[in-house]
Amino acid sequence: MKRAVGAALLLLALAAAAQPPAARRSGYADMGPATQALQRDDTQNPAWLWVADGERRFDADCSRCHSLPSLRGVAARYPAFDAALGKPVTLAGRINLCRMRHQPAPPLALEGDELLGLEAVVALQSRGLPIAPDRDPRLQAFREAGRRLFNRRLGQLDFSCAQCHDQHAGGRLAGATIPQGHPTGYPIYRLEWQGLGSLQRRLRNCMAGVRAEPLPYGSDDATALELFLMQRAAGMPIETPAVRP
Numbered sequence: 503m504k505r506a507v508g509a510a511l512l513l514l515a516l517a518a519a520a521q522p523p524a525a526r527r528s529g530y531a532d533m534g535p536a537t538q539a540l541q542r543d544d545t546q547n548p549a550w551l552w553v554a555d556g557e558r559r560f561d562a563d564c565s566r567c568h569s570l571p572s573l574r575g576v577a578a579r580y581p582a583f584d585a586a587l588g589k590p591v592t593l594a595g596r597i598n599l600c601r602m603r604h605q606p607a608p609p610l611a612l613e614g615d616e617l618l619g620l621e622a623v624v625a626l627q628s629r630g631l632p633i634a635p636d637r638d639p640r641l642q643a644f645r646e647a648g649r650r651l652f653n654r655r656l657g658q659l660d661f662s663c664a665q666c667h668d669q670h671a672g673g674r675l676a677g678a679t680i681p682q683g684h685p686t687g688y689p690i691y692r693l694e695w696q697g698l699g700s701l702q703r704r705l706r707n708c709m710a711g712v713r714a715e716p717l718p719y720g721s722d723d724a725t726a727l728e729l730f731l732m733q734r735a736a737g738m739p740i741e742t743p744a745v746r747p
Contacts (some may be wrong), residue, residue: 521680526738529681529746537693541745542547549691549743552698553626564620565605570627575634577625578740581729585742589722590636594621594700612719618698622689627741633686633740635733643723649728651723657714663727666708678747684735685728687744694747702730709719 504556530538540546560570580593591599597620600608610617635641652663666675667683674680688701695703706716717724 508609515536521648526684526735527682528684528738528741530741530744532679532681533747537745541741547691547743547745548673549622549689552615552689553622553743554617556621556623559616559620560623563601563605563607573624573676574627575631577628577742578631578634579636581725581732583638583640583730590641590725592725592728593624595720595725597624598623598650602674613700613703615698618689618700621700622698622743625689628740629742632737632741633732634737638710639732644726645733647723648728650727651727652730656709657712659712661712663708683731684738685731686738687741689742690744690746692730692746698743701731
């Protein structure tokens with residue numbers, strides 16, 4: 503209880519001191535030089551272990567229908583609307599749907615290395631392109647649901663995503679710079695995780711940090727929040743696979 507109260511007081515202090523960001527910026531800009539160097543150099547970027555595995559799996563499972571160059575721009579517009587399901591699906595969800603509908607094959611485990619590798623190699627094809635959210639009007643209600651969730655106070659600390667990443671971005675928390683929280687580089691390699699992880703894993707981390715129940719992987723709420731975040735970052739370049747602390 504004392505730890506929760508202390509954390510809440512710290513967040514309130516941040517609320518009083520931090521200034522809103524002047525312009526959108528990638529989390530890359532908030533990292534130290536050594537971590538930035540890891541992301542810039544593909545020969546040093548540890549995410550390349552997953553990319554290499556994803557390329558092998560793509561060649562074995564996906565190349566009968568797709569070539570990697572043909573997928574350039576795909577990651578920039580996901581989550582996208584799936585007419586059969588009547589709702590948006592993430593890039594990872596699309597990969598699993600493709601497996602089930604067209605191979606047919608069982609879905610890969612969410613947050614498993616096999617799916618992360620495939621997602622990373624597909625997203626890599628769009629590196630440098632601007633995020634360009636799907637304009638399907640059927641997505642609007644889901645995007646609005648994501649916006650509400652982004653602004654909703656959550657957990658024992660009663661804190662929202664917007665309070666950290668809109669209102670207090672650039673401030674400091676536990677010695678680290680608070681980023682604006684743009685999803686420009688997922689899947690990313692986090693030094694904290696010592697592995698590759700999805701945007702939904704990062705969202706679950708944030709929710710656990712404010713003592714809230716994390717959203718289940720692949721849930722409609724998690725997808726709606728991801729949809730809103732991609733709209734919020736529209737026009738920013740994709741960095742996949744990014745590296746973060």
